[in-house]
Amino acid sequence: MAAPAMTGQAGGVTPPATVAVWDPFVRLFHWSLVALFTIAFVTGDEIAWLHLWAGYAIASLVILRIIWGFVGPRHARFANFLRPLGDVLAFLRQSLRLKAPRHIGHNPAGGYMILVMFGLLTYLTMTGMLLTTDAFWGSHLLKEAHEAGAYAMVGLVALHLAGVALASVEHGENLVRAMVTGRKRAPDEKTIR
Template structure:
C-alpha cells in the first residue's frame, strides 16, 4: 500500500511531472559544441593554424546563431527570459553567497550576466581573429596580443562559469550539467 506522501498530487488529481523540458536541442548542441570548439581553438593556437582557424570560424557561426536564437528561440533560450540589470545580478549573487538564492528553471540572473559576458568575449575573439586574416591587419602584433588576451579572459570566465554551475548545483541540490545534457530539470 502506498503512503500518503507517495500519493501527493496537484489540484484536480493530476500528478506533477518529475521533470520539465527547459533546454531545447539547439541550446544543448550549441553549448557542448562551443565547449569542444573553444578547447580546440585554444589548444591549437599557433601550432595547427588551419584547425585553429576552422574552429574559430565555427565558433563565429555558433555565436551568430545563438544571438538569433536569443530572440526567436523558445522561452528559456530568449534573452528576455534571463537578461537582468546589474542590481538584480548583484542581489542574486549576495543571496547565493548566503545560500538563499531562489532556484530558477532557466538561467538565474548571474548566469544570464555570464552568458552576455562570454558572448561578448567570443564576439571580440572572432572579430580579432578574422581581422588578422585580412591584408590590413595581417601580422599585426597589437591585434594578436588583443586576440590572445581575449582568449585568456574567456578561459578565466569559463572557469568562473564552471565554479558557478557547481556552486548552484550544490546550493539547489540539482545536477545542472545533467540538465544541459538531457534538457530537463525538476519543476519549481
C-alpha cells in the same frame, strides 16, 4: 505468464518529476561551443587551419544563438533571463550565503555571464579574422590582444563552472546533467520560473 507492469519506480521510490528546460539547439550550441573553443585554444599557432576553422565555426554558432535568443523557446530567449543589474547583484549576495532562489532557466548572474561570453567571443572572432587580412597580417599588437582575449575567456569559463557548481550544490541539482538531457527537477512554490 505476463510480464510485470513498468511503474517508473525503483525500489518503491517514485523518481522526482522533471520538466523540459533546455531545447536541443541550446544544448547542441553549448556543447559544440565547449568543443570548438577547446580546439581553438589548444591549436593556436600550432595548427593554423584547425584554429581558423574552429574560430569561424564559433562565430557562426554565436550568430545563430543570438538569433535563437529572440525567436527560440521561452528559456532560450534573452527576455526570459536578462534582469536589471540590481537583481543580479542581489542574486549574487544571496548565492554567497547559499540562499539564492532556484531558477528553472538561467539565473540572473548566468544571464549576464552569457552576454559577457558572447561579447568576448565576438571580440575573439573579430580580432582573429583581422589577423588574416593584409592590413593586420603579422600584427604583434593585435595578436597579443587576441591571445589576451582567449585567456580572459578561460577565466570566464572558470567563473562559469564555479557558478554552476555553486548552484548545483545550493539547490541539490546536477546542472551539467540538465544541460545534457535538457530536463530539470520540476519547480516547487519557491522556484522562479
